[in-house]
Amino acid sequence: MxxxxxxxxxxxxxxxxxxxxxxxxxxxxxxxxxxxxxxxxxxxxxxxxxxxxxxxxxxxxxxxxxxxxxxxxxxxxxxxxxxxxxxxxxxxxxxxxxxxxxxxxxxxxxxxxxxxxxxxxxxFDNRGFASDAAQAEDWNRGKYLVEGGGHCAACHSPRNALGAEVASKFLEGGNLGERFAPNITGSPNTGLGDVSKESIVEYLKTGSNDLSIATGPMAEAVENSTQYLSDPDLNAIATYLKSLDGSQKN
Known part of the structure; x- marks a missing residue:
């Protein structure tokens, strides 16, 4: 839950x-x-x-x-x-x-x-979760949390005219009406490329780090969800997000 x-x-x-x-x-x-x-x-x-x-x-x-x-x-x-x-x-x-x-x-x-x-x-792709045998256990755990229960793409991926997520721009930022959910891939430009895993974990745990403070829907996500996740799970999320290339132009 x-x-x-x-x-x-x-x-x-x-x-x-x-x-x-x-x-x-x-x-x-x-x-x-x-x-x-x-x-x-x-x-x-x-x-x-x-x-x-x-x-x-x-x-x-x-x-x-x-x-x-x-x-x-x-x-x-x-x-x-x-x-x-x-x-x-x-x-x-x-x-x-x-x-x-x-x-x-x-x-x-x-x-x-x-x-x-x-x-x-x-x-709708109704296939279940598929782990990647070439990746470490914590990376696969992070992938499961981000792509599954955490449903990060619901806010952080752009959508097409019919409201479906644009798969080719996974987690590269989404329009939330009056707000914009940022790019949370490992992109070195507008993503998390220069953000340490420790800072990502701190943000998800407390709602703030040395770079930003969670507001709006993300503040609610921290309040009701991510602050309760275990440190290993938060580290797994950070590991997975940092591994995503994103679009280098973004």
């Missing part, structure tokens, strides 16, 4: 944890996060563990296809073990009867969930 930063997106500040209703303003309308508490009426209480797996890893929820604002496109890489642990944790959350109409604010035709089937056909 901490790695995936579930709290940030599924909780409205000041409201019950995981009860949903957090607004995502997109070019296609406003989407609300779902209630993921175990309430049987308005949450996920009627889901089986298999239903939960299908929603998180395949984008197929109780009300039909999920919108890719829910990063099932990266959660597809989560292992069965991690998915089981996440299911077990979410089952302990206090139920909330908060009713959320997730796509009521989406404009036509984007409010038609079945259209996501076409989007998935074009852009």
């Amino acid at each position: 901490r790695t995936g930063d579930c709290m940030a997106c599924h909780t409205v500040p000041g409201q019950k944890p995981f009860a949903g209703g957090y607004e995502f303003k997109t070019p296609f309308g406003t989407l609300l996060s779902s209630n993921v508490t175990p309430d049987r009426e308005n949450g996920i209480g009627k889901m089986t563990e298999r239903d939960f797996f299908d929603a998180v890893r395949h984008g197929q929820g109780s009300n039909g296809f999920l919108y890719p604002a829910m990063p099932y496109t990266t959660y597809a890489k989560l292992t069965d073990r991690d998915m089981h642990d996440l299911w077990a944790y979410m089952s302990t959350v206090a139920p909330s009867k908060h009713l959320v109409s997730e796509n009521a604010g989406m404009r036509f035709p984007y409010n038609i969930r079945v259209a996501i089937a076409g989007w998935n056909l074009l852009f």
